[in-house]
Amino acid sequence: MPGSEWxxxxxxxxxxxxxxxxxxxxxxxxxxxxxxxxxxxxxxLIDFTLSSMVNSGIGHVGIxxxxxxxxxxDHLRSGKDxxxxxxxxxxxxxxxxxxxxxxxxxxLKNFYYNIDFVKYSNQEYVLLASGNIVYxxxxxxxxxxxxxxxxxxxxxxxxxxxxQQGESIVxxxxxxxxxxxxxxxxxxxxxxxxxxxxxxxxxxLFVGIVRCAYEHGGSDFLLDAIIRxxxxxxxxxxxxxxxxxxxxxxxxxxxxxxxxxxxxxxQGLFMGGAxxxxxxxxxxxxxxxxxxxxxxxxxxxxxxxRGEVENSILFRGVRIGRGAKxxxxxxxxxxxxxxxxxxENVICDKNVIITKDKWLKGAPNYPFIVSKNIVx
Amino acid sequence: xxxxxxxxxILAGGQGSRLGALTKxxxxxxxxxxxKYRIIDFPLSNCANSGIDKVGVLTQYRPLExxxxxxxxxxxxxxxxxxxxxxxxxxxxEKGADWYKGTADAIYQNLNFIESVDxxxxxxxxxxxxxxxxxSWMLEFHKKNKAEATIGVIEVPWEEAPRFGIMDTGTDGxxxxxxEKPAKPQSNLASMGIYIFNRKFLxxxxxxxxxxxxxxxxxxxxxxxxxxADKAKLFSYAFDGYWKDVGTIESLWQANMDLLQDxxxxxxxxxxxxxxxNPSLPPHYLGKTAKVKRSMINxxxxxFGEVENSVLFAGVxxxxxxxxxxxxxxxxxxxxxxxxxxxxxxxxxxxxxDGARVAGxxxxxxxxxxxxxxxxxxxxxxxx
Numbered sequence: 001m002p003g004s005e006w007x008x009x010x011x012x013x014x015x016x017x018x019x020x021x022x023x024x025x026x027x028x029x030x031x032x033x034x035x036x037x038x039x040x041x042x043x044x045l046i047d048f049t050l051s052s053m054v055n056s057g058i059g060h061v062g063i064x065x066x067x068x069x070x071x072x073x074d075h076l077r078s079g080k081d082x083x084x085x086x087x088x089x090x091x092x093x094x095x096x097x098x099x100x101x102x103x104x105x106x107x108l109k110n111f112y113y114n115i116d117f118v119k120y121s122n123q124e125y126v127l128l129a130s131g132n133i134v135y136x137x138x139x140x141x142x143x144x145x146x147x148x149x150x151x152x153x154x155x156x157x158x159x160x161x162x163x164q165q166g167e168s169i170v171x172x173x174x175x176x177x178x179x180x181x182x183x184x185x186x187x188x189x190x191x192x193x194x195x196x197x198x199x200x201x202x203x204x205l206f207v208g209i210v211r212c213a214y215e216h217g218g219s220d221f222l223l224d225a226i227i228r229x230x231x232x233x234x235x236x237x238x239x240x241x242x243x244x245x246x247x248x249x250x251x252x253x254x255x256x257x258x259x260x261x262x263x264x265x266x267q268g269l270f271m272g273g274a275x276x277x278x279x280x281x282x283x284x285x286x287x288x289x290x291x292x293x294x295x296x297x298x299x300x301x302x303x304x305x306r307g308e309v310e311n312s313i314l315f316r317g318v319r320i321g322r323g324a325k326x327x328x329x330x331x332x333x334x335x336x337x338x339x340x341x342x343x344e345n346v347i348c349d350k351n352v353i354i355t356k357d358k359w360l361k362g363a364p365n366y367p368f369i370v371s372k373n374i375v376x
Numbered sequence: 377x378x379x380x381x382x383x384x385x386i387l388a389g390g391q392g393s394r395l396g397a398l399t400k401x402x403x404x405x406x407x408x409x410x411x412k413y414r415i416i417d418f419p420l421s422n423c424a425n426s427g428i429d430k431v432g433v434l435t436q437y438r439p440l441e442x443x444x445x446x447x448x449x450x451x452x453x454x455x456x457x458x459x460x461x462x463x464x465x466x467x468x469x470e471k472g473a474d475w476y477k478g479t480a481d482a483i484y485q486n487l488n489f490i491e492s493v494d495x496x497x498x499x500x501x502x503x504x505x506x507x508x509x510x511x512s513w514m515l516e517f518h519k520k521n522k523a524e525a526t527i528g529v530i531e532v533p534w535e536e537a538p539r540f541g542i543m544d545t546g547t548d549g550x551x552x553x554x555x556e557k558p559a560k561p562q563s564n565l566a567s568m569g570i571y572i573f574n575r576k577f578l579x580x581x582x583x584x585x586x587x588x589x590x591x592x593x594x595x596x597x598x599x600x601x602x603x604x605a606d607k608a609k610l611f612s613y614a615f616d617g618y619w620k621d622v623g624t625i626e627s628l629w630q631a632n633m634d635l636l637q638d639x640x641x642x643x644x645x646x647x648x649x650x651x652x653x654n655p656s657l658p659p660h661y662l663g664k665t666a667k668v669k670r671s672m673i674n675x676x677x678x679x680f681g682e683v684e685n686s687v688l689f690a691g692v693x694x695x696x697x698x699x700x701x702x703x704x705x706x707x708x709x710x711x712x713x714x715x716x717x718x719x720x721x722x723x724x725x726x727x728x729x730d731g732a733r734v735a736g737x738x739x740x741x742x743x744x745x746x747x748x749x750x751x752x753x754x755x756x757x758x759x760x
Contacts, residue, residue: 042659285410298660
């Protein structure tokens with residue numbers, strides 16, 4: 001019956017956790033949580049998770065707010081741009097909690113103190129996702145898998161084909177998908193199944209394990225509620241075969257952005273019929289002037305380009321002056337790179353101004369980062 | 377609730393037959409413009425930016441896409457409680473149904489709507505001009521003159537004056553005479569199709585006009601001349617910014633080209649931003665073989681060929697080796713490899729296949745209608 005699948009997914013609520021570690025990406029995550037880092041010319045990382053949820057039919061989403069929440073509220077507002085400003089359900093903000101016992105940091109405490117939001121929702125399932133991974137996935141397939149396997153918990157993973165640095169949850173599965181081992185590692189070797197930070201379970205189980213883990217002294221949801229308790233549940237792994245990029249470090253951020261310049265990845269991620277939503281801005285289409293020369297680049301609306309740009313990503317409202325040469329760069333919103341500036345292997349955070357005739361160069365494997373609002 | 381001082385009514389029912397193939401499936405105000413916008417975005421954004429938050433949009437010809445586009449008026453920030461955009465198509469009454477017989481009749485048939493809003497002034501706008509204008513200044517001018525009607529005017533080149541409604545005014549702006557498309561114009565002040573009327577004054581004339589079976593129920597032909605014959609206080613409000621009637625293929629093409637100047641004649645962003653609905657598409661991609669200059673390109677496009685002096689809408693594909701020059705390529709059109717498009721308007725969802733050629737010339741812009749496929753064999757496409 002058409003439509004029945006939609007109804008089933010309507011039975012899932014989403015929770016997005018924004019509490020990833022940002023120690024490897026400090027310059028860009030100084031003023032914002034990982035999930036709010038600008039990506040791909042006009043997005044924030046969290047847009048990929050939220051859009052996948054909405055496109056899959058999930059219409060009730062809670063956002064776990066970390067301490068630096070201003071940028072989240074500014075970006076998501078009512079949730080309208082994601083179709084989440086609804087009369088019933090829709091978008092909810094779950095504030096972080098300061099308790100006397102500040103020794104216990106971590107996300108588990110926030111889940112625990114917001115548990116009523118989950119408990120009293122109308123949905124039967126909870127889909128938990130972290131907000132710092134780039135993907136476009138149909139969660140209705142995950143739900144079907146979950147119901148077919150009869151799993152307690154379904155963890156979504158992809159197979160990493162190359163070695164990766166940075167904290168990751170790695171799992172081993174049997175042929176039928178049953179997870180035999182799940183653990184946190186610092187380095188991921190090639191051909192490893194790596195969690196995409198997405199966990200699906202019944203609401204009842206979620207409430208139970210959060211309570212149990214927190215009341216027994218736990219602090220980290222993944223470590224204390226899932227990994228340490230893995231033996232008590234049947235956990236199944238669901239493999240996602242589409243594009244995945246985990247943003248955990250400056251290197252992975254730079255690499256993933258540059259991968260957007262590959263037409264097949266760009267096409268697969270954005271043009272496959274399930275759009276990625278973001279805050280709309282009413283920017284004018286890009287204006288290329290007489291002296292512009294741009295190749296292999298992504299350029300977002302609101303830009304005015306008079307110079308040369310190669311292998312780069314220009315966010316909304318960027319100005320590239322006459323005679324400027326921009327190569328292998330990520331230039332965020334409203335930056336102004338003035339006439340004859342020469343900028344190579346650089347990440348400019350928002351509102352950076354590089355004045356006339358200045359040269360700025362990072363290394364191909366170690367991009368130079370210019371912080372927000374700096375004038376050079 | 378806050379009272380509405382001035383209600384705007386946008387006449388958006390015209391077929392736009394002079395736009396030919398471009399308005400076969402959509403109404404003229406819904407025709408795409410400027411890489412991202414539709415013509416009606418201009419009066420709507422002008423209203424929103426001028427502080428006019430109640431707007432009636434009178435639709436008639438092929439309204440589906442236009443209605444869908446307008447929605448709640450959210451894109452123009454007009455979806456306020458109790459306010460916003462009101463879509464006003466003709467409707468059936470006890471004694472049968474009438475189409476809108478003319479611009480004045482369209483307003484007359486919606487007098488009940490006007491009464492329910494209860495404004496002091498009515499601003500009449502049309503859905504076929506590209507310009508940015510602060511209507512609140514015009515309203516101030518109207519009030520200051522204690523006018524009964526004020527008509528927006530702009531100087532046009534003398535040779536073009538016979539295409540317009542032409543005003544003869546005194547030095548204080550008072551209108552002495554008005555001629556619709558005169559063969560021998562007495563002045564070069566053309567009506568912009570923008571009127572402010574005192575509501576009660578207008579209603580009186582509309583009711584009179586409705587009784588007249590000989591009338592063509594048109595503001596320019598009937599209502600304004602009647603008012604002048606009665607020596608009513610009509611003033612002209614001179615506007616000296618960019619204003620373009622895009623009622624023909626050539627003028628629509630030219631207005632698009634005007635945006636490509638190094639300093640465009642008017643701004644689409646800044647304090648007087650033009651709003652439009654924003655499709656959820658990624659930034660556009662310029663490939664390794666792309667060569668783009670003096671052009672505007674919207675989100676979601678993918679360019680591998682050469683683009684010069686052209687306006688590209690969302691989701692356009694330009695294949696490797698293709699050459700696009702002096703052209704307007706509307707949403708989701710595909711230009712195949714090694715195809716040539718010159719001096720043309722290529723409408724939405726059409727395809728120019730590999731190696732095909734579409735070339736018009738200045739003065740005879742080629743048009744590829746919506747959804748049409750042009751193959752290399754079907755040869756040069758002429759004005760549609």
